[in-house]
Amino acid sequence: MKKILSLSFLVVFLFNACKSDSKKEDTSVTEESLTEESSVELTSISIDSNAFEICKENECPTIDLNYLVAKGKNADKINQQNQAYLVEIFNSTPDSSSSKNLEEAAESFIKEYFEFKNEFPESPASYEAELYQEELVKNDSLLTYKTKFYLFTGGAHGYGAIRFLNFNTKTGEKLSISDLFSNEEAFTSYAEKQFRKKFNIISQSINSNGFFFEDDTYSLPENIAITENEVILIYNPYEAASYAQGQLELIFKKEDVQEYLNF
Template identity: 40%
Template sequence: MKIRIICTLFLFACISCEKDGKLTFEATTFDQENCDDCPLVTITVPKALGTSKIVRTVNDVVTEEIISLLNFDEDNDAETINSAMESFRKEYQTLKEKFPEESMQWEAEIQGDVVFEDARILTIRLKSYLFTGGAHGYSTIRFSNFDKRKGIELENSKLFKNKGAFMDLAEAKFRSQEKIPATQSINSTGFMFDGETFYLPENIGFTPEGIQLLYNQYEVASYADGPIILTLPYDEVKDYLTVKIKT
């Protein structure tokens, strides 16, 4: 497999970064070598440059997310993207040996980008498409949020001062966007919330437009519906956030 470092830095990684406190990134691409018995794998992710705590945290989290996406073996102990790609290849080859006439070539495409950054908060988005047989592949989007000052990843539970009040606001906005009457069940128009109760998605991210709530396929709707996205402007949610966002 090959690793290519793309010398052109992302647009946000410029001379002014030192002045506005933004991190510097470069795009790193991992390719699976072409062969008849290999899956098609392409991974391009932003790599933070430097030696600070937040740099190490960002790069570790991105690596862990990619390993998780490629993991099809509970006993897999991959610690690097390369070793995760190798494990993915071996799983494909094992399946092909068992079912040579039925196995279709696996694919994995993962694209990462910095979707939001200010002096305090950084959000990285990973878009992935995986095909490991069946009628179709599966696409997901994952957000990872970071507190740059503390050098840590922010869990969703730490994003809000009053989660209950925020959920009430989010549900009202969700119902308005999806045209679900306030007097009817959240699932009355075809959604599939467990227990017929609204809840926040697994993926919540900071974007230039506001806090984005992203439900991946199958999370609350069918595959055909695609991802369900609700974006709440910062001026509407600032009182609920544990951090102040500068836009």
């Protein structure tokens, strides 16, 4: 195993870390090809361990990140909000960072790894960060990113999840769950009936089969996507059930719930 640098030497290298040739971009869409009036277009950026100088001389945690960058109308607003969203994912690790973008968050993740290894050099544990972002929906009114990620920082297991990030294409503003619905209360009632049916909860408490909704009251998940034909609800681990129960998913035909939707 390669020698771990001391923390003092690490700091010098880490924050002069990134080289542009290791940060890969799909350049099929250029700024010149888009006008102020055009719709948003998306490209993909990749960052891996080779993007950091220190990782070329030392054993680093696994870093494999792929995220979307918007170009065109409202792109700056969309990109700023997406970067903040991606940094928030990394803030679920033991030491929340004040990183301004995903690249800085990855640097902080590597720094935490070396601090851990300097304190516990005999530990076999390693760190791992994988993230993949893709376009799920893009039309005249709605843009939805699907983000799948997995983080491991030692312990019994890591944490992985799927998240949806919704934007109003016309304004570039991030949409809340409530913004997706014309009648959120009616949709919630419909979703609860379908949830109870799927998990065989007839007349009992919503938490009777091992779920832990707050105040024993059904609620919508944090991640909802509206595609051309479906409405997808995802409860990630710990959101409504234990880690062992994994991800819970409900999918409705859009035609069955269209009356409750804004998109």
